[in-house]
Amino acid sequence: MAFTLRSVKVPPNSASLEEARHRVFDFFRAACRSIPTVMDIYNLDDVVTKSHLRSAISAEIRKNLHVTNPKVIDMLLFKGMEELNNIREHAKQRHHIIGQYVVGNHGLVQDLGAKEKDMSDFLKSFYKSNYF
Amino acid sequence: MGLGLLASRALRPAASRLLRYPPRHGLARAIGSTPERQSPEASAAQAQPDPAPELPPRKPVAGARVHLPNPEDAIEVFVDGYPVKIPKGMTVLQACEVAGVDIPRFCYHNRLSIAGNCRMCLVEVEKSPKPVASCAMPALPGMKIKTDTPIAKKAREGVMEFLLMNHPLDCPICDQGGECDLQDQSMAFGSDRGRFTEVKRSVVDKNLGPLVKTVMTRCIQCTRCVRFATEIAGVQDLGVLGRGSGEEIGTYVEKLMTSELSGNVIDICPVGALTSKPFAFKARNWELKGTETIDVTDAVGSNIRIDSRGPEVLRILPRLNEDINEEWISDKTRFCYDGLKRQRLNDPMIRGADGRFQAVSWHDALAMVGEVIHKVGPEEIVGVAGKLSDAESMMALKDFLNRMGSNNVMCEGNGKHPNADLRSGYIMNTGIAGLEKADVFLLVGTQPRVEAAMVNARIRKTVRATHAKVGYIGPPTDSNYDHEHLGTGPQTLTELAEGRHPFCSTLKNAKNPAIIVGAGLFEREDSDAIFSAIETIAKNGNVVRPDWNGYNVLLLHAAQAAALDLGLVPQSPDSIKSAKFVYLMGADDINLKDIPDDAFVVYQGHHGDQSVYRANVILPASAFSEKEGTYENTEGCIQQTLPAVPTVGDARDDWKIVRALSEVAGVQLPYDSVGGIRSRIWTVAPNLVSVDEREPTTFSTTTMRPNTNQKISPNDFGMAVENFYMTDAITRASKIMAQCSAMLLKK
């Protein structure tokens, strides 16, 4: 724990939304720069590409698009930095990375063909799993 | 035998002296883990509150009710000072059970004869010079039995020491460890040290076949297995050889145990001498999750407990049900479980243009089926339910195909002209337990030993107890009770119906005659004529009376009775020969050559068995161990399975597949849950909803059946089940069953 905290700097709060925005970009750059290392240490070359990981990072950031409070952005950035450090320090295992950033939260079973909108709830859950 | 109970009993005198208040409830609970599951004895023993000497009267062990036929035969004995009234002829041990005292025992088993050779049940009887073996001692009026005196305890400790003298100390590697009577009772009654310094005896292991593993050094010569084999299984394979310290259990000659009930010796063995070979070293019993469900490999519907760990079924054990399987199950039921792990269908598949299967998503598979089913005419759609189907899925299939305009839904094994109108015409009206009252049996075209081993055990029990006569019509068969082979075909049946056969007088003079007809006759072309001949026999022999209905049909498959209740009867018998769209719901035993070459075949099931090779689309379904389903057994008792393990791969429950398909095909079925489908079943066959109840039939077919103008063909009756061990998709996929049929069914 201590070594994680040491490496995560806690800068003073962002004064404005503009500063927070810059910090987000800095964080994104830092994350993108660590992608080759991450691919190397988790042996991800055969399961994912760099651009996929980049878009996974940006998707994680875009999830919080609606946040406008610089303090909240700082807090989220801190969390993101902590996560990034954990990943870089090999504090996670391969399946954590695959589960969170490669497969993502939409799960392994992706129903690509289900375009019809007028399905009943039964059919929707039937396509997902046996247990509902 | 619950360890908790035993321990608390061992502690009782000290505790009652030391403690004024009764805290022993908590103690018993804390030690015993889940003894209700371990054995019927233990469950009852645990349920019974620990009787404290201060609180009369005690409740009987196992909730045993004492039935006094005539009160003047009752005698009174005193157990630990408490008077109990018992009928004459009960043993001391039974009297103690009635009084609520559980006596430790190894050789005594209440379904077997009394041997009295383990000496563990010694109790003190007043005015008797030495402790008496309570299991073999008849209770006499005014007997004063003492179970808790120093003499009784010392006797038990001494017996225990002798038993452990030659018992190996291999509990850590023994499969019985954790559910071993010897382990439990030595904890409760044994000494804390041994005085034995010599070399232990060792015994050569016997080869009893692919099911039962023997470690004969562990044997304590209780002879339960010998008595089980001779009395219940009816094979004289096991016996005791030698005397004294050279005594051992074995087959007399090098021979496998060829009984369809041999697995039960694993359960009755109080130590780890006889254990399950397929289960050997697979798991410890305390890491297993037990699921109380029922068996579907035959029409008996034996009550079983599936023990699983994670996604794997590791073993199957019987549950007590006096009406159906008592406490035994057949080997097929017990050892078919490895079939659940092999040859499984786990992805929906579509056969491409090149004849190869390709795994697709559920969406694509259902879309394809929904498209094709609209391209064929309604009368060209045929649905066949398999022998393992549950009532819910058969209901859904029938509703779905009816909505598509077809009424050709059938269940395999029910033949072309099933009589679904009168329930008494296709179930066992006497009931399995009711067979014990019969004094003459007439078996027509059925070999209960291979078709329904538990029913056969019931018949054997009756024959043994009351010397009931058994007449049999059918091909020569190997039966394990005395029977009179009347003939091989319908010829004999006609003679019996016309009263020309000598067996007619036996039937007529019988008090409770029972006719058992095999469901294999359903498949015959002249089934109607044969059944009317049988009904004539029943009428002449006065088999069906208001107080006794001896007319029975012994079904072959778990799905048959429910299918007939739900009315799965094809509109035209040969519809499958002109079908363009065939929906096989687990039907693996239909004649695939009947299906036209241009027909589109959908196979929904859990095993890649026989019909898969003809299928165009495969929809993977869940097996009986993975779903909740209602089944009706051959005597009309409704029971439900419970899911023990998760489904494999991308499989779905049967009725859910049909329900989803109906929506894709545009004819949405109106139920979305098991509850919904059960209320639909309730409108069709209300008896299928009352679980664990047996609805007796109201009308008898003997009076109501319409006359038939069919002619009886002279062809002999065939064998309905060729191979006892492999009858359905699960057992055919099982390696153990394959071994059994290779080793045990030598022709």
Next chain:
Amino acid sequence: MAAILRGALKGIKEKGLGNFLRDLKEEGYLKCLADGNLLQTKLHNIGATLVGVDKFGNKYYERLGETQHGRHRWVEYAEKGRYNASQVPAEWHGWLHHITDHTGDELLMLKPKRYGAEHRENLSGEGEAYIYHSKGHALNPGQRDWTRYKSWEPAKTDSQ
């Protein structure tokens, strides 16, 4: 000293100077100058009996008599640069460490046919170290299959 020189001259005469120098190099005499350990072994070898040579080329010497007991058996490794004790194969280990008096060549026939593995020296630190990966590890080539059932194989079903 004179004997060594005489031997050297005899070698030059027989093989010619070029061949002699090459042999000198191959036998590690040149490395002796930097590696005192090897030099000492070489000096020790003089007058000792060569008991055997194993399949890697390691030479096993023995000198009884005036040598101190316990130092009377030794090995000259075939590898002159990076030699280490793990290069001695199993069959010679016993002889070398005075466990047995049977030489490696005699013990070779005791090697089990079915499961006897070829001797490999310890390559730790040489880039070919053996690293254990547990069964589920991503780098383990034989990754464990966690499915507890066997699925039906459609490949062998081209009956239609």
